[in-house]
Amino acid sequence: MKNTRSYLLWFIPAIAISMASFISCSKSTDKATEATEESDLPVFENFEAYMATGTTATARENKLREKPEYDHKTTFVIYGVDMNSENFRNGDFIWAGEVSSNATPESAYDGISHPLCRAVIAQRKGTIEMLAPDADTFIIEGKNATKAQYDALPGDSIQRVTIDGKTLHIEKRYSTDQPNIDVEKVSDDEGHLMRKTFFDELIKAYEENSK
Numbered sequence: 001m002k003n004t005r006s007y008l009l010w011f012i013p014a015i016a017i018s019m020a021s022f023i024s025c026s027k028s029t030d031k032a033t034e035a036t037e038e039s040d041l042p043v044f045e046n047f048e049a050y051m052a053t054g055t056t057a058t059a060r061e062n063k064l065r066e067k068p069e070y071d072h073k074t075t076f077v078i079y080g081v082d083m084n085s086e087n088f089r090n091g092d093f094i095w096a097g098e099v100s101s102n103a104t105p106e107s108a109y110d111g112i113s114h115p116l117c118r119a120v121i122a123q124r125k126g127t128i129e130m131l132a133p134d135a136d137t138f139i140i141e142g143k144n145a146t147k148a149q150y151d152a153l154p155g156d157s158i159q160r161v162t163i164d165g166k167t168l169h170i171e172k173r174y175s176t177d178q179p180n181i182d183v184e185k186v187s188d189d190e191g192h193l194m195r196k197t198f199f200d201e202l203i204k205a206y207e208e209n210s211k
Contacts (some may be wrong), residue, residue: 041116042083047198047205053083054095054113062104064092070107070123074155076173077182078111078131079119080163087131093120096190114190116197121183125155128168137167145170 044050058064081088091110094102099112106112110127111120120127129135138150153170160182162169173180 041193041197042118044115047201050115050198051095051097054093054115055098056089056091056093058092059094059109064108067108068124071156073176074123074125074158075180075183076122076158077119077160077186078122078128078163079117079160081118081120081131083113083115083118087133091130096187114186116193117186117190119186121186125158128161132163132168134166135168138170139167140170141172
C-alpha cells in the first residue's frame with residue numbers, strides 16, 4: 001500500500017479545483033444514497049486507514065482470482081457495502097484512488113471501492129451475490145420480485161443496488177446506450193467527502209513534505 005505522501009500530488013490539485021465550489025452531500029430520502037449522509041459516514045482513524053479499508057489483500061498483493069470475461073456493457077453501483085465484512089475482505093477490491101496508478105484493468109477486480117459512500121462500482125452481477133450471499137428479498141424498482149425474476153435480470157440492465165440486510169433494492173437503467181449516471185455520482189460524492197474529511201490532515205502532510 002502506498003503511503004500518504006504518494007497521493008499528495010494527486011490530492012492537492014483536486015482540492016484547488018473543487019473546494020471553491022464545494023458542496024457537501026445533501027441529506028436524501030433515496031435509500032441508495034443514505035451512505036453519503038454526513039451523519040452516517042464511516043469513521044476512519046486517518047487517511048491511511050481509509051485507503052487500507054478500500055483495498056483487499058489479494059488486490060494489494062496482485063493475487064487476483066480469474067474471473068469471467070467482462071461483457072464491456074455492465075457497470076453499476078452497489079451501496080450498503082460493509083467493507084469490514086469477510087464477504088468484502090475475501091474479494092478482489094481496489095480503492096478508487098489507486099486505480100489511476102495501477103496498470104491492472106478495472107475488470108480484473110470484483111469492484112472499485114468508495115469507502116466513505118460504503119459503495120463499490122462493479123462490472124459483474126456476481127459481485128452482488130459475493131457481497132450479499134444471504135439475500136432473500138428482492139425489490140426491483142420499488143416492487144417485490146421473486147428470486148427467479150432477480151436471476152433473470154441481465155447485469156447490464158442494473159443501474160444501482162442497495163444492500164439492506166437480506167434485502168436487495170435494485171434500480172434498472174433507462175438505457176444501456178448511455179453511461180450509468182450513478183457511477184459518476186458515487187465517484188463525485190466520494191471525492192467531495194474525502195476532501196472534506198481529510199482536508200486538514202493532507203494539507204498538513206503536504207506542507208511538511210514540501211519543506
